[in-house]
Amino acid sequence: MSDATTSPLRHDPPALKEVQVSCSKCNLRELCMPVRLREDELDVLDRLIANRKRVPRGKPLFSNGDKFGAIYAIRSGTFKTRINTADGRDQVTGFHISGEIVGLDGMGGEQHACDAMALEDSEVCVIPYDRLEELSRECTTLQQHFHRLMSREIVRDHGVMLLLGSMRAEERLAAFLLNLVTRMRARGFSGSELVLRMTREEIGSYLGLKLETVSRTFSKFAEEGLISVNQRHIRIEQPEKLRQMVGTHA
Amino acid sequence: MSDATTSPLRHDPPALKEVQVSCSKCNLRELCMPVRLREDELDVLDRLIANRKRVPRGKPLFSNGDKFGAIYAIRSGTFKTRINTADGRDQVTGFHISGEIVGLDGMGGEQHACDAMALEDSEVCVIPYDRLEELSRECTTLQQHFHRLMSREIVRDHGVMLLLGSMRAEERLAAFLLNLVTRMRARGFSGSELVLRMTREEIGSYLGLKLETVSRTFSKFAEEGLISVNQRHIRIEQPEKLRQMVGTHA
DNA sequence: CGTCGTTTTGAGTGGTCTCAAGACGTGTGG
DNA sequence: CCACACGTCTTGAGACCACTCAAAACGACG
Numbered sequence: 004m005s006d007a008t009t010s011p012l013r014h015d016p017p018a019l020k021e022v023q024v025s026c027s028k029c030n031l032r033e034l035c036m037p038v039r040l041r042e043d044e045l046d047v048l049d050r051l052i053a054n055r056k057r058v059p060r061g062k063p064l065f066s067n068g069d070k071f072g073a074i075y076a077i078r079s080g081t082f083k084t085r086i087n088t089a090d091g092r093d094q095v096t097g098f099h100i101s102g103e104i105v106g107l108d109g110m111g112g113e114q115h116a117c118d119a120m121a122l123e124d125s126e127v128c129v130i131p132y133d134r135l136e137e138l139s140r141e142c143t144t145l146q147q148h149f150h151r152l153m154s155r156e157i158v159r160d161h162g163v164m165l166l167l168g169s170m171r172a173e174e175r176l177a178a179f180l181l182n183l184v185t186r187m188r189a190r191g192f193s194g195s196e197l198v199l200r201m202t203r204e205e206i207g208s209y210l211g212l213k214l215e216t217v218s219r220t221f222s223k224f225a226e227e228g229l230i231s232v233n234q235r236h237i238r239i240e241q242p243e244k245l246r247q248m249v250g251t252h253a
Numbered sequence: 254m255s256d257a258t259t260s261p262l263r264h265d266p267p268a269l270k271e272v273q274v275s276c277s278k279c280n281l282r283e284l285c286m287p288v289r290l291r292e293d294e295l296d297v298l299d300r301l302i303a304n305r306k307r308v309p310r311g312k313p314l315f316s317n318g319d320k321f322g323a324i325y326a327i328r329s330g331t332f333k334t335r336i337n338t339a340d341g342r343d344q345v346t347g348f349h350i351s352g353e354i355v356g357l358d359g360m361g362g363e364q365h366a367c368d369a370m371a372l373e374d375s376e377v378c379v380i381p382y383d384r385l386e387e388l389s390r391e392c393t394t395l396q397q398h399f400h401r402l403m404s405r406e407i408v409r410d411h412g413v414m415l416l417l418g419s420m421r422a423e424e425r426l427a428a429f430l431l432n433l434v435t436r437m438r439a440r441g442f443s444g445s446e447l448v449l450r451m452t453r454e455e456i457g458s459y460l461g462l463k464l465e466t467v468s469r470t471f472s473k474f475a476e477e478g479l480i481s482v483n484q485r486h487i488r489i490e491q492p493e494k495l496r497q498m499v500g501t502h503a
Numbered sequence: 504c505g506t507c508g509t510t511t512t513g514a515g516t517g518g519t520c521t522c523a524a525g526a527c528g529t530g531t532g533g
Numbered sequence: 534c535c536a537c538a539c540g541t542c543t544t545g546a547g548a549c550c551a552c553t554c555a556a557a558a559c560g561a562c563g
Binding site: 171172212213215216219234 | 550551552553559560
């Protein structure tokens with residue numbers, strides 16, 4: 004396995020100049036824009052992105068209440084999305100990595116309904132909503148693709164509801180790890196190792212658990228040999244047992 | 254009612270009695286289609302609906318795995334949507350009443366990702382997806398409206414995640430009752446009385462609780478005078494206290 | 504070296520679940 | 534009409550899982 008992931012998060016790319024933005028040449032295109040275009044539609048993708056934007060670790064890409072104007076394709080890095088209520092309750096609604104889209108919750112509304120914060124230095128492609136609207140009318144495949152994106156987000160959320168509504172702590176954490184490692188593998192990373200960009204508390208918020216419970220469950224998994232834990236480095240030792248844990252209604 | 258306004262190009266077999274379908278004259282329009290249309294767009298809405306469909310209590314409108322072809326505006330009645338896994342886990346993902354849209358989870362995909370079952374005899378308006386696509390390209394306001402619908406569904410789901418992830422049993426049930434009564438009031442029903450169309454078990458599945466806990470919590474609310482419970486008849490006696498319960502992070 | 508945020512681990516509490524029994528309303532057949 | 538079955542709902546007692554409170558270890562960083 005590659006040891007590219009062992010270097011602590013200091014992989015700042017070489018001074019990224021404001022290069023010309025081109026979806027059609029982006030190596031992430033198959034993840035965020037798997038759109039089959041005809042010859043005469045090839046330029047549509049490149050007209051979609053306005054520019055790129057860097058977001059340093061700990062900074063918001065957008066916040067609850069911000070005027071909605073665009074959605075964002077993550078080019079590199081990791082984000083968490085979160086809602087919070089007036090009384091201090093808050094809930095992490097998702098972790099998002101390269102090739103995924105954030106901001107759909109504000110689409111068509113007046114303002115964003117959640118925060119999106121970078122968990123490491125990150126970069127996104129800005130997709131202005133009005134441009135998306137316009138190009139969707141011109142290009143059926145793009146229109147369909149965005150409907151699919153929104154629909155998948157809904158289905159994903161329903162999956163989280165299933166997790167929160169019916170799983171116990173161990174099952175939730177197992178499902179979380181398997182989900183994350185699967186998405187990382189689809190991006191060329193190891194299928195058995197991963198580096199968590201989020202704290203135990205953020206994991207807990209996402210999974211409806213307290214941070215102590217998350218920590219204890221990690222320890223238990225490690226004791227049982229299911230995973231190895233070294234700070235935020237996790238190695239999946241027995242993926243089959245984890246899958247079994249999620250897929251077997253106790 | 255005359256059906257002079259229905260499209261002449263309808264060749265659907267008249268399985269059910271083909272009632273005249275007309276959004277522009279529907280009294281629910283402001284709920285499910287609050288779209289501001291120009292003079293020349295007024296016919297768009299009426300071209301949107303293919304037909305209506307009745308669904309008897311206990312029968313599915315669509316099921317997980319069914320080929321996706323349309324979304325549905327609920328004209329009357331109540332539905333629950335539910336996902337279920339191979340191992341017997343299942344989760345009610347929502348209760349839906351008149352003026353609301355179901356089926357968005359399958360939009361743009363190949364097949365529906367959940368079940369939708371009628372909790373009482375109900376009727377829906379069928380909105381074929383290809384027609385929606387086509388009309389969305391012609392009519393910007395319609396396009397925006399459907400983006401808004403999908404986005405709101407996502408935001409709604411995030412709210413449920415907050416509930417499931419951070420609230421205790423009493424808070425969940427209070428939030429559930431307040432949400433439901435608010436939606437009913439928007440439809441002209443009482444703002445303080447409601448008839449539950451779902452069982453305790455279905456409520457529990459939605460709220461991530463066991464049916465016994467739901468029952469106990471109803472009883473507790475009744476003891477404290479917050480509500481009156483008579484089978485599935487609920488009267489909200491002290492809405493302010495319920496709101497306080499939800500809005501005060503313990 | 505000290506501070507800070509994060510993580511781990513322990514001990515005890517408490518909320519929800521599990522298992523169980525009985526009550527209630529409804530529909531069915533005798 | 535009753536008797537009965539059935540699904541639903543209520544209520545109780547005990548178990549268990551996750552939470553709370555607390556303390557200490559750890560790594561990062563100045």
